[in-house]
Every structure is written in structure tokens, then in C-alpha cells.
Amino acid sequence: MVGELAGNYSTVVLMFAFGIVAMAPALVISRMISPRKRSNPVKFLPMECGQVPSGEGRTHFMMQYYPYILMFVVFDVMAIFLYAWGSALLEIPKIATLPMMGFLAIMFGAMAFALYQSGRRRIW
């Protein structure tokens, strides 16, 4: 039957939902029983070490490490591809490892280049 496997996974969703259902009340209860005082608008300013904050809080060009995120996207795919291969490894002929090695070699090349690029700090 189509969709029978999905039942197994529903417990994960159930657990996730339970996490939300169990924890949201904690915030609500906390909001209910905690004292609140909004006397001073200063209170709601972003915290900046006892200084009245200046400037935009959300601008931060941390570009130095941006290549790592780019690499992550690609190599994540690679890693999970490897799982498809690795979990079936016991059943496939040994010769079939070669394409995977070729794939890995290509990826190693790419990774070496990417690491070299990301190591050069001047260009980011």
C-alpha cells in the first residue's frame, strides 16, 4: 500500500509536536506569573554593554567565512550520496566501488580548491 512507511515517521512529527505543545505553555505560564514593568523604554533597547546602542543591529558582513557555507551546501549533498552507497555496500559488487572513488576524487579536487580559496583571507 502506498504510504504505509510514512506511519513510522509520524512519531517523529509527534515528538516534535509534543515538544512544542509541552514547551509553549512554559512560556505562556512564565508570561502569566512573571512580573512585568514597562516603565522605561530604555529597557527594550537592544543590549549593548551598558551603552545606548547605535547603528543597525542586523548588518554584519561576516563574509570571511562565507565560502564555508557555500561548500557546505555542496558537500552535504556529497556526504548523503555516500550514504546511499555505503548502506548498500554489502550488496553491491566490489567493482562498483570504482565509480564512487571517481566521484570522491572529483569532490576531493573541488574541496581542495575550495579550501584554498577560503583560506585566502584577502578576497572575502
Added chain:
Amino acid sequence: MLKDLVTPENANVFVGKLGDILEKAIDKPLGYAINWGRIWSLWPVHIETACCSVEFGAASSPRYDVERFGIIEAFGSLRQCDLVVVQGTITRKMAPRLRLVYDQMPEPKYVIAMGACAITGGLYFDSYNVLPGIDGVIPVDVYVPGCPPRPETLIQGCMLLQEKIKRMKARKFV
């Protein structure tokens, strides 16, 4: 009937009153529990104002170890703290910052004035740049005298503060 009773304007009243009733019912036990929690979990904000911070550090050192009382030193952000230990002199440059730090902390919050400088200005009673005590800046709960106070005195001050919290109403503000 219900409809014209609960208008948007007075809905808050109802909610508030309902809260009050609820509070009455569970006030005693809940208040006690909350106070108990607050007593044993005083997290001081990390604001060093002057040299008393040395002895504040000593109070959390292995020899005196304020963590026995649930006080964790060197806490990161002020948003999670509930105790200001004013560690000494408040200069005119520092005072607004101290006030800001105090303001930005979430309720309930407590203040311990540590050291002669924080209480009255101490040695610097006639200095041109030092405030005579911090009462004018933030309300103080416990005074811990000394210059600097011995860690024992500070711990005693913390115990006094615990006593004070025990007697406080759990919900001071609505």
C-alpha cells in the same frame, strides 16, 4: 448579555480580575515556590565598576565559592541576570551606564551595594568624579560594608538578601 458585558475596553479588566482570582487561589503555594526558586538562583550581572570586583572574584573562588548558594559568577548577558552587585565606586561616567544596565535587566532584580564606595562614596567622599553612594542611581536592597568587603561579608550580604526575598511578595508588579 454576555456580549455587552465584555467589551474590548473592559476585557482587560476581566482578564486581570480573573488573574487576580486565580492568583488568590494559588498565591500562597506558588508564591512560596517562586520565592524559593529566586532565593537559590541569584545570578549576578557582570558589571565591574571598580576595585571591589577583585573581592567579588574571590567570593566565587574555590575558597568561598558562592555557587554553593546558587550564585553563578561571570554570567554572560544581563538579560538573564537578576542581581546587580555594584562592585565599588560609581563615577560620573559610569553612573548612566549602571542605570542603563539596571534598567535593561528583567524584573525582579535586586541590588547589593558592595563596598564603602558604593554605599556612601567611602574614601572618595570629596572626589570630583565620584557619586556619593548609589542610592541616587538605583535602589539598593542590601549594603555590604568594607573596603573591599571580605568575601564572607559579601556572602553574609547575599544571605541577608535571601532573607529579604523570602519576605517579599512573589509578584510585586502586575
Added chain:
Amino acid sequence: MTSELVDFTLVSVALLGIGIYGLAVKRNFIRMLFAVEIIINAANLNIVAFGRFLPHSGGQTMALFSIAIAAAEVAVGLSLIIVAYRMYQNVDIADFRSLKG
């Protein structure tokens, strides 16, 4: 109503439509990327659905490849956006006409 192939295809068609709408209407580069993602996902859904209902393991394999390609595409696309944004300080597609990067 039980789950049938046609249900999945219909959902996929809806997503495709939405994606095409987004591509046609939006001029924000990032939004257009969103639209492309939606279209790719619609296609994946179809691939997997057909693979399931006309049993063939190739469907899932195709989907895996498709997702991987999408990942590569997004990486390049976002790099493009960054370059373009750095040049024009904007994400409006109209500004990118002279983009040569």
C-alpha cells in the same frame, strides 16, 4: 479518496503554476530563486510519484540527482546574487541587465 497518482500530480501542477507565476511577476532576484526552487520541487514530486506508482527505482534516483542539481544551482545562484548585490546594492532584476559577472 485514496492516495492516487493523480493527487500528487495535481499538487505538482499547482506548485508549478505558482512557480511560474512567481517567475513571471517577481522582479526580486531572491524571490525568483524561490520560484525556481518551487518549480524544481514540483518536478521532483512528479518524478518520485511516477516512480512509485509505475514501480521503478529510477524515480528516486532521479529525484536524488535532481535535488543535488538544485543544490548546485542555488549555490551558484546565490553567489550571483551576492555579486550583483555588491555591485548594485539592490536585488531588483532590472538593475542586473548589465551584469557580466
Added chain:
Amino acid sequence: MSVIAPNFKLSEFIKSLLDNVFWIIFIVVLIGIPAIMMILFVIEMPVIDGELLTPFLALTWIADPSRILPIVKAFMATDIFRVMAFPGFGFAALLAAGTIFIERKMLAKLQLRVGPFYCGKFEGILQLMGDGLKLISKEIIIPAKADKPIFWAAPVLFVAAAAAFVAFIPVAPGWVVADVDMGLLGVFAVIGFFPIITILSAWSANSKFPFIGGIRALFQMVSFEIPLILSLLGVVMLTGSLNLSEIAASQSSFPWIVFLPVGAIVFFITMLAELERIPFDLPEAESEIVAGWLTELSGMMYGLVQLGTYLKLYAFAALFVVVFLGGWNGPMVVPPFPAEILEKGIELGPVTANIPGLPLFTQDMLNGTLWFVLKTVGVIFFILLPRGVFPRIRVDMLLSLGWTKLIGLAFVNIFIALGLLYAGVLGPGGLQ
């Protein structure tokens, strides 16, 4: 905020209140009770052990408590119980709470001091409760320009994601919330949620330090996810399964750490990084960026994030145990339950001690749980220990560590596994 009605009169208010009470009672009596009756009438009550579960059965339980057992047993078999209590949330939260307490005490001992001591009379055992009560009664400050929905949701989602992670962990044979074929992949999918929650929470606070911390957390988690994924591949290759229960069961004779120590080390280090534990706690490095992405979280929000963090810690430690240390496998130490004990209880001279809960559990399950918990606590100890011994690493060092050394080691591990497999040491023709 609260708008008090301008012409507010107490008498009117009381009158209206009384009216309300009257109406509520009226409506409940007129509609509610029949409705409940009808629902009871319509809904089919489950049959357990050949007995129909009716409300009247409760009366017999009062007379004979042991008759409740089948029902409890049936309840324990449901998903709800698993999610809420035993292998799921309750168990994990209990262990997480224990972890926090142990961490504080152990760190204190390492640092030659006492740690929490006075709270709860005995060695500060209730310290955590105190902290929790305090946090829950603490004001929650939402920064003025914060993105409120995300800001509120992030801590809750963090706990929920951690809980979803816990769902994959098999504690004892058959005791797992989600017994799925691809548990390991599921774990990776769930881990992928944490960076998103972190960065969203950091962004929504609209403050500088959280944003820097969030971006750091993002870089860190994202960079270490790949060595994490790769380091587990060796085990998967050798077992040929992604099911965590099967992986655990496959180690009945020896744990995989014997053959794949490199993978275990890589996994341990990446685990520390994913958990933001001390050598890698850059996102919360207090001497640089205050408290990182937690800076603006106050009160219970902070508490929830802490809870989520420690749930995650438990889940990672458990994953380590399951994958590398053989999960629940261990010598049988729990004595078998003879039938007469189950039925009659233990005879201790004149008295007969009935062990009430015992029939609910099997020997296997108790033994497995025991070993599992022991191993997990051991791993948790080693997760906690670096906090006392190492300083914090720097972010560029961290990233280069993850991307060069650890990925390299992970591949070494993969090739070791491949070699073992093809040399016939392990796998179909080998030891297993």
C-alpha cells in the same frame, strides 16, 4: 497596556461576574453534560485484556489496584507514552536535568570547590528546580525592534527539534519512539534544523551581539555537520543499515569503536562542536560577544534554550553510544524475574513485598536501559570534562579544524571501514 474601563464600578462588576457565573453553570448543565454523555455513548471504548474499558472499571481499581496493570501496560505500548515518557521526552529531560546537575557538581569538584550545596538540603540536589522556578517567574523582555513571532517561536522550536532528535534514539530493544529504517538520515535531517533556528533567533533579536553569535553558530554547526555525517559512514558501511536499532543490535559481540576508533574520535569532536560545548563554544563566547545568540533571551526563553541544549547533548551522547559503543548491549546484570515473584511478590520472612511496577517491564528492557544509561552517562562525562580543561578555540581555527583535519580523518575512517570490509575481516565473510 491594560486599559481600565473609565467608569468602572465595583458593584456592577460583581453583578456582571455573578451573571457570568450563572450563565456558565446554566450552559454547562444544559448543554455540556448531555453532550458528554452522548460522546461517551457514541465513542467506542477500547478493549484491553478482554475487558471493556468503561468508567465504571475505575471503581474496581480502587478495590484491587493490580487490576490496573493491563491498562497501564496497554498504555505503555502506545505512541503517546513513548513520546511523552519513557524513551521519549520525559526520560530525556530527566537525563538532561541530571546532566546539568552533574556538570555543575563535577566542574566544581574539578575546580576544588563545592558547587551547589545549600539548595535542597542535601548537596544542592534541588538547585535545578530552583533555577527553573526562578526562570519561569522571570520577566521576558522582547527587544523593541525584535521580530516578535520568530523571537517567541525560536526557543520552543529549539526544544522541539531537540525532542525530534531524541525520537530516533533506541534505548532498549524495541524501546524507541520512531523505529524507522533511516534513523541515521533522520538524525542528520533534524540536526539541520538547529542552525536555522539559531540564525533566525539571532536575526530576530535585532541586536549586534546575538547576530554575530548567531552567524558564528551557523558557521560552526554547518561546518561540522559534514565531518559528523562522514564519520558515521564507516559504521553504516559495516552494518549495511541505517536503522539505529539495527546498528545497536549489530554490536552484540563487540562495539564498533574497536574497529573504527578514528571515526569515534571525529564524531566525538564534531559532537562537541555541534553542541557548542567548551572548546567550541564560540557562539556563546562571553568574553568576546557577551552571550552570543542567547544575549537577548531572557527568563524562560533562556531556560528553554538551555533545556533544548541539554536534550541535544543527551541525544548526541546517546547517538554515540548507539553507534559506537553498542547501545544497550551488555552482560545481563538484571536478575531474571521468576514467575512467582511477579505473581506473589518477594517473601521476606513474615512479610511479602509486592513489587508493584515490575510486571510492566521485561528483564531485557531493564538490562538494556541500565547499560544504555550507564554508557550514556559515561559519554556525557567525557563531553563535560573538556569544559574544565580546555580554553575556547578561535573561530577560524575551529573552521579550519573542521574542514581540513576532521574531514580528512573522517575519510580515513571510511577507508579503514572499506579496507576491513574488503579484506574480509568484517562483513559477510568475516566476523559478522
Added chain:
Amino acid sequence: MADAAFLALAVITIGSAIAALELRSLIYGSIALMGTLGGIAGFFFLLDAPFVALFQLAVYVGSIAVLILFTVMLVKRELIFKKIEDKRRKFAGIGLMLVIMVSLGAVFLDSGIKTITTDEPATDFRDIGTDFVTYYWPALILMGLLLAGSVTGALVLAKREDVENDQRAS
């Protein structure tokens, strides 16, 4: 079981797809896009393809969404909330969408696939792995080349070439 889940997923997926395009804030748009991707993953579960589903979750939600969020956060705050589009195009777009949806939907509903359903067991995920390295191995190598090319290209693109290049642009 599958039906309720199917409906819910359909609503989530399509709703959040619309939201992803129409929400004012790009951040919320990204979150909604994550909803769409997750919904698709749910469909994959329903189609007994958990491997693909989890791959989708890990890759799309776990990494692509992160990358998108990160990029969106780099963009100036005003731009995150700015909507650039005009009315005419919008109506044309809606029209186009409807035409496509109706025509394709009609085609599908009218064709023979309407009745297709299956009782065969789902494909084991190990078959996929086997396929990968046996039947599809050229594709795998190609995929490797593609991924390598993309990461190289992306890095080369995203780096700030040199100073004067940037100055010319500004």
C-alpha cells in the same frame, strides 16, 4: 491515514509556496519556502521514498535554506521588506498561472493516470545505492563534476575580485 495527511500536506505545501512568494518580508518568505520544501518531503514520505524525503530535508531545509537565509540577511534591511513588482505584470502572471494550472490539470485528470494506483511494496533504499554505482554510474560521475563545478564557480563568483572592480561598480 494517508488521506488526512495528504490533505494537510497539500495545504501546507501550496499555502506556503504562495506565502513564500507573496509575504512582504524576505525572511518570512524564506521560512515559508522551507515550509514548501518540508511539505514536499512529506509527500515523499507518503510515496514511500523516505530516503529521498530525508535527503530533501537534510539538503534543502538543512543547507539550501540556510544559505538562502544567510544571503537574505546580508541584504539591506529595507530591501528585505521591499516588494518590487507592478500590478499589470501581477495580473498577467496570475492569468498565466491559472492557464497553466487549468490546462495541465485537465490534461492529467483526463488522461489514464487517473486510475493508477499500486499495491506493490516500496523500493528498498539499498536499491538506490546499488543503482547509483552500477547502472547510473556515469550520472554519478557527471554529478560529481557538476557539484565540483558549482562549488568552484560559486566561490569564484562570490569572492570580491579586486578593489578596482568594486570601485568601478559603485
Added chain:
Amino acid sequence: MSTETENPSADAKPEIKTPPAKPAANKPEPTPVELPAFEKSISDKIVEKFGDKVEVAFVKEDRVRINVDKENVHDVAEFIRDGLNYDHVESVSGVDYPQDNEIEVVYHIGSYTDSSLARQILVLATRAPRETNPIPGNDATRLPTLRDVFYSVEFHEREVFEMFGVFFEGHPDNRRLLLPEDWADLPPLRKDFAIKGR
């Protein structure tokens, strides 16, 4: 160091003629109190170079004090650095003399590189005119900065500026340092700034 000898002053040569490079008995430390001969040679070199422009206030053991006019202080400082091997300023202190209507700025100059000078402190004092109603930065209380000679005076001079109102011309960064941002009173270390109750 000896390059300066080609400019002999009109005065009689100083009678103590120690070899300038390596004075006796200063390397091994425990030597007991000796006559401040070495110190005298330092002051003599300065006097030799600048003649009347400098005034040697005292020569004590390890300490030589020289008073200079504000016009010459820069040159003297340069000579002290290049000719005498002193390389850093330990402290810059202002002293207010209301009766003289002057503010004295005292540089304590020491040397790390020259081990024979290790225990020496050369005190270079100069005076700036003082105003009764100072407008820090905009009045006649000015001195040339020594920052280009001795980099280490940077923060010290900033401090003297805010504590005494002595403006150092040519100092790149004459901002407030220690006092609160909104300080509007007299510079506090002047004698006419009375602290409360005294």
C-alpha cells in the same frame, strides 16, 4: 653620541670627563652610592649642546632635571632621544603653579636600550602660560607635542590636556580620555579647582 662634540659651547668644558659610552661601575648593580658623576655628564652634554636655553635644575643620584622653555622643548627632546639614547617617556605630569601663573609639564624620560642608562631618569620640565579662565584647547596654554619624538607620550599628553587644559599642538588625537564626556568644569587638577568641602 660623540658627534655632538663638534659644537662646543662657550662655557668651560665640564671638569668631569667620563667616557660617554660606558661609565664605570654601573653594570654591576650592587655598587654603593657613588657621586652622581655619570648623571653630571648627561646634564653637561645637554648644556653643551643647548647652552643657555636649558637650565639644569638638579643633578641627583640617578635623576637629572632640566628645565627648558616651551620653544626649545622639542629640540631638546629630539637631542635627548638621538644624542643621549633615551627612548621612552615614563610619565608626563602637569604641575600647576598659580603663583607663577604657569603650568609646568614634566616629562620623565628613561631608556631601555642603553643598559648604562637603565637606572637613569631624565626629568625634562617645561612651562606653559596659565590662564585664570581656561578654555581648554582654545587659549594660550599650549605646548608643542612630543609625540613625534617619543611615541609613548600619546595618552599621557591626552591626560594632561584634560586634567590641566594644556593643549599640545600637533598631537593627532586630542580627545577626552578619562573624564566623563560631559565634563564642563575647570580641568580638575588645577589648583583653583577646589574639591568639595575643602
Added chain:
Amino acid sequence: MTFNLPPGLALQKVDERIMTLNVGPQHPGSGHMRIIVQIDGDYIVACDPDPGYVHRGEEKMAEYRNYITNIPHLERPVIHDSCNVLYPYVLGAEELLGIEVPERAKYVRVIASELNRCIYIMYWLAIYGIFLGHSTMFMWPAGDRELLIDLMEKMTGARVTHAHFVPGGVRNDLPPNFEDVCLRQVNYFEKRIKEYAAVFYDNPILISRTRDTGILSRQDAIRYGTTGSVLRASGVDYDLRVKEPYDVYDELDVHTNVMKEGDSYARSRIPWLDMMESCNIIRQALQKMPKSGSVRVKLKPNPKTKGLESVYKRVESGRGSLGCYIVSDAKTEPYRVKLSVPSFRNLIALPNLLKGEKLGNMPSVYWSLNYWPVEADR
């Protein structure tokens, strides 16, 4: 400094990339000061220290107090190094008042000063540990420091603010049996600080974090006029206890620790070596000290100086050479007291060292400068 700014700075749009962070005054990594850093991504492109949060006007107030009542005041800038910070003032006042100090008092002073140096360094080390995220390294030094504090407390009756040195000697004699206790605890203390090597100084993470960060070359160290451990970590052999011995240091065998590297690691290691040296000195002094004798010259209640005179005295404190410039006129109060404090002198190096560093290096570089904000502000 041979660092080139990231090329982004050359652009006109730099302001977008650059974020200004206020580090302090309420910041776990700043102490009582504010450092305004501008960061471009992970790199600090500019840094502006903003001290003065503890400026209490000690120098002004010293003009209103007589030579004795100044004592509690002048030790407040560095209360955990209070003997050393008072030392130059006391020496100067003795010279101005023309007092000869008894021999035993000199030895007591040396012991107190060395103990205090260790106490200071231990606190410094504790904070350095916490700045690097090493909580154990906060706790151990903070705890072991108490061993010496205990000694000082026996000796002077206060934990940190001793007010022990006075012009004319020390306030009170050593308590009975002090020598034995002192030897025992100092020996144990030395054993303890050797333990730190494994967990801290030889820890590979610490080494990789602090090596080659914030390098202060020899020339720069001299040019900025830095002092103390900062100077000696840059390869300049300069210790006032050797170069310009005061009190009885010329009778003791003092060894100067010098390191060549000039990076944060060297700057953090030198104080540790100094502590061992201090232990040695204490042992020597305990041995050589006259077993009995007067420790304080009796003074008139309000001593006066002779006339307009000035002295400049220096001692080697825990942070480096600490000078005190006293101008006196014939009054009971000094005319002007100026403390030339090492923290203030080392502060000059901070903006230069931080420029171009990574943000993660900020705490380690900052605190390795041996900076105590209260002292710098006075």
C-alpha cells in the same frame, strides 16, 4: 605592525561592512573599561580604548591629605597589588621627609611586596583564564591565591587593602610563627602553580590560540614605552629590582625572565615565571631577614617636608615599573602626586596590537597587556 587592512577598507562602501561594537563597560570581556572596536567580519579594523570609568581623582585628592592619610588612598588603584602601588609613594615620602628605614622593615616590605606581586599575578591569571573561556583557570588561581592572601592577612590584618607600608617602615611587625607558615604555604603555592603548566600553559589549544597573536616587536615595545611583563615578553631585559634596586633588593638574588616572542603567549607566560621567581625571593628574604628589631620609625604626628622639592621613585610592581612623582612644598600635604602607572603606559599598545587581529583574539591580547583599568584611570 606589518599588517595591511583588508581591501574592503579601501572601498567607499566600507561603512556597510563595518560594524561598531561597544565592548564594555558591562561586558564579560572588558573589565571596567570600554573598547570601541570596529569589525569587518571577523577582523578588527580599528580599536579605540575608552578608559576612565573608574577615574576617581586620586591625584587631586592626594593634594588635600597629609603624608600619612594618603596611604589608604594611594593603594586603592590596585587593591590586589596594594603594597607595590604604595611602595614608590612611601619611598618618595621617606626621601622627602628624610627618614631612614630600619633594616627589618625593609625585609618585611620586600616580603610583602613579593607576596603581593604573586597575588596580583594570580588574579590576573584568573581573569586571563576566564577571558580565554577556561573556567578552571579562573578557579584554580583564584583559589591558590588565597594561600598568599591568607599570609598577607596574618601579616597586615586585611585581605587586600593592607595599608601596611608607611613612611618610616611598616605598620606592624610580623606575627609570631609567621616565618614557618609563610615558608610552608609558599612552597605549596609553588607546587600548585607548576600544575598549571599541564592544563594551561602547555595546553595545545591555548598555545595555538595565543601564539603569534598581537605581536609586539622589541622596537615597538620600547617605542610605546611599555613596561613590566609586556616589555620583558618582547625581549627587553628590564627589571627595576635588578636595574635600580630599592630597599634590600640589591642583597637578594633576583633573576629576570625574558622571552623573545612578544606575542600573547609570551606575555602570559612571563608573569607565571615571575611568580616562581617571587617565591625564590621570599625564601631568600625570610632567610636573610634580621630576626628582630624595630620595624617602624616613630614620626611626629604631622610630618612636614623641607621646601619645594620633587622626587620621582620607581618600583617594579606586578605590572611593571611604577613611578611616583611627588612635588612637595613645606606643608604637611604634598603639592602634587602623580602616579605613573604601568597599566596606563601599556594601554598605548592596545589599539596598535588589536588592529588587524581577529575578534576572537581581542580578550587575550587585551588582557595579556597586563592592564588593570582601575589603575590606569586612577
Added chain:
Amino acid sequence: MGTATGIIRALNSGIKHIATKRFTLRYPEEKLKFVGDGYQFDPSTGVGIAGLKGRHMLFHDHCTGCQLCSIACEGVAEAIAMVKVPEEQKQNKKSIMPQIDYGKCVFCGLCVDACPFYALYMTNDYELSSFSKEGLIYTPAQLQVKPYVAQDSEIQISDRGATHG
């Protein structure tokens, strides 16, 4: 390999310390032992007697009301104020005695040094925290009380580390 051995050494050192004795002084139960009864000053020799500089103690029968302590403190913290006391103390002609405000006092002991009549001592009492500023002002009558002392913990050094016994 240097890295690995370093890490192992650090871990080893950490684990070793788990077995070391705790250094903590459990303060409210245990209290430190000090030298003597507190800081005193012998006006005849001009040298103090070692002891803790804690709360002051005033001997009413020695105090003559000469104000010297107050004058000494003026330069320090202005903590001492001379107040009228009921005229029971025959020694004190002016019937004024010092009253000390511990919110200001810095425990320097200079007032003890200044008292020529051996009337002002310091004691081992340091538990002075209070809820209010007024509670910190100690009148002559309060200063007369000798504090109760039960202080007996000292640092003990053994093979397994230092403890407080």
C-alpha cells in the same frame, strides 16, 4: 603528536584534580581563624600589633574624647563622628565619643594608630552587612561590645591538597 599528548596531559590533569580535596571554606558553618584579637596599636612604641582589621571596639574607660581618631579619619573617609554620650563615663570629660559609620569606613586602622590612649582597637568581627544605611552606623555603645568569636578554621596542607580544617 605534540598536540595529542598535550590534550591528554590536560585531560589527565583535570581528572587528577577530581580526586583532590576541596579547598572550600564552608563559610556560614566554618569561620576563619585569625592572628590575635584584631589590630591594635601600641602608642608607646609606635608600632602596631598584628591582627585583623575588622570592626572597631571602643573602650569607654580609656577614651578621653580627644578627637584625634576623628581627625585622622577626616583625611581618609570621614567615617568617625564624635557624638555625645550619656555622662556615665567618668574618664571622659567632654563626654563625646567616636561613632563609626561603616558605610564609609575603609578599615585602614589609621584611627587606631592615632589614638594615644589605647582606647580604640579593631576586632575580628566582619559580619556587618545590613539592609539599611542606618544599620551601618555604630554608636559608641555598640562599639563597646566585644564580638563573639567562634573562628577556628585554618588552611591545612596535606598531600591531597590544601583544605580548611
